[in-house]
Amino acid sequence: MDDHSLNRAARLLHHRKAGLSQGDPAVPPITATATFHLPHVQAGGHFYGRNGLPTWEAVEAQLALLEEADCVSFPSGMAAIAAALFASLKQGARLVVPADGYYVTRVLSQGFLAPFGVTVTELPTRNFATADFTGVDVVYLETPSNPGLDAVDITATVSRARAAGARVIADNTTMTPYLQRPLDLGCDMVVAADTKAPSGHSDVLFGHVASRDPALVARVRDWRRMSGAIPGPFEAFLVHRGLETLELRLSRMCASAAVLADRLAAHPAVKNLRYPGLKGDRSYGVTCAQAANGGFLIVFELADAEIAEAFLARCPLLEQTTSFGGTHSSAERRARWGDAVAEGFIRLSVGIEPVDELWAAIRDALPAQG
Numbered sequence: 323m324d325d326h327s328l329n330r331a332a333r334l335l336h337h338r339k340a341g342l343s344q345g346d347p348a349v350p351p352i353t354a355t356a357t358f359h360l361p362h363v364q365a366g367g368h369f370y371g372r373n374g375l376p377t378w379e380a381v382e383a384q385l386a387l388l389e390e391a392d393c394v395s396f397p398s399g400m401a402a403i404a405a406a407l408f409a410s411l412k413q414g415a416r417l418v419v420p421a422d423g424y425y426v427t428r429v430l431s432q433g434f435l436a437p438f439g440v441t442v443t444e445l446p447t448r449n450f451a452t453a454d455f456t457g458v459d460v461v462y463l464e465t466p467s468n469p470g471l472d473a474v475d476i477t478a479t480v481s482r483a484r485a486a487g488a489r490v491i492a493d494n495t496t497m498t499p500y501l502q503r504p505l506d507l508g509c510d511m512v513v514a515a516d517t518k519a520p521s522g523h524s525d526v527l528f529g530h531v532a533s534r535d536p537a538l539v540a541r542v543r544d545w546r547r548m549s550g551a552i553p554g555p556f557e558a559f560l561v562h563r564g565l566e567t568l569e570l571r572l573s574r575m576c577a578s579a580a581v582l583a584d585r586l587a588a589h590p591a592v593k594n595l596r597y598p599g600l601k602g603d604r605s606y607g608v609t610c611a612q613a614a615n616g617g618f619l620i621v622f623e624l625a626d627a628e629i630a631e632a633f634l635a636r637c638p639l640l641e642q643t644t645s646f647g648g649t650h651s652s653a654e655r656r657a658r659w660g661d662a663v664a665e666g667f668i669r670l671s672v673g674i675e676p677v678d679e680l681w682a683a684i685r686d687a688l689p690a691q692g
């Protein structure tokens with residue numbers, strides 16, 4: 323991570339200090355209330371829990387520091403993505419989404435935006451940076467894509483989108499604002515599932531939209547207030563606590579992922595391994611240019627579904643769960659969800675276990691040969 327990220331990590335841990343008075347709690351309280359004392363409407367302050375709540379505002383202050391942008395928090399990544407899309411599209415608009423990105427974004431677009439007159443086009447991630455976006459209103463990119471880990475050159479995509487007069491939304495979930503900064507590269511909005519690494523303990527769903535365009539932020543806030551997609555105070559408390567250790571966890575997770583990617587790539591049972599931080603990977607060049615490192619996700623194939631499931635069942639240090647970014651390493655066979663991948667395709671999310679212990683457990687669970 324660069325000095326700028328480390329500086330943000332340090333400031334994040336003390337972000338509340340300037341606003342504290344004598345006797346205030348140092349940690350944000352869980353403000354479980356729907357209503358606030360309101361004898362006068364015009365007097366300022368909080369007034370109703372759908373409009374604003376101190377516990378989410380504490381998380382938004384952390385996220386704003388990380389994104390260096392206004393942030394609006396949501397009860398899940400998908401709630402944030404829906405807000406960004408509904409706030410920036412209208413009838414007759416054309417939206418481009420990745421054909422190989424997080425599948426719920428595609429299903430939402432096809433199932434709920436298309437019926438209202440939005441034309442939804444799916445484009446493979448590897449074609450974004452060279453696409454012709456003429457006639458497109460919103461380009462939605464995800465890099466590296468989940469689960470294929472193809473990287474998009476954000477700067478090149480933004481310049482092509484700008485030439486066509488389109489806005490760009492980036493799903494930055496797989497990288498987090500410490501590893502990749504799409505707003506600095508010209509994107510209009512960032513969306514992210516803080517369910518993953520930012521909260522980091524697999525115990526909460528959360529999301530946010532970040533933008534430096536005040537009009538877009540206002541519209542996203544209006545969407546939240548009117549759709550009612552508001553985070554709860556208990557969830558916000560957990561995310562606030564998780565974000566305090568994000569930089570520390572990521573450092574371990576990404577360093578371990580780089581070690582495991584090398585060792586797995588050399589293993590005779592492992593085929594078609596992808597890790598954006600691995601020299602020679604198709605995503606390596608773009609990743610070096612726009613991200614701090616290759617992240618903490620690795621994907622690879624074992625011979626077939628049965629062998630892949632046996633590996634997952636045998637390895638004591640891999641949780642068999644979906645999702646990623648938690649403290650525990652986890653892995654799953656993505657074909658079980660219908661992703662367009664080989665039957666033996668595994669997505670591995672590297673956790674914070676000491677790396678040699680983790681490698682030994684993975685090595686011992688892998689079949690000897692392919």
Ligand SMILES: *Cc1c(COP(=O)(O)O)cnc(C)c1O
Pocket residue numbers: 398399400401403424464468493495496514515516517518527528529
């Ligand atoms: C998980 C994920 C989401 C959705 O987040 P939820 O919190 O599960 O709603 C969106 N985009 C990507 C890339 C994800 O991995």
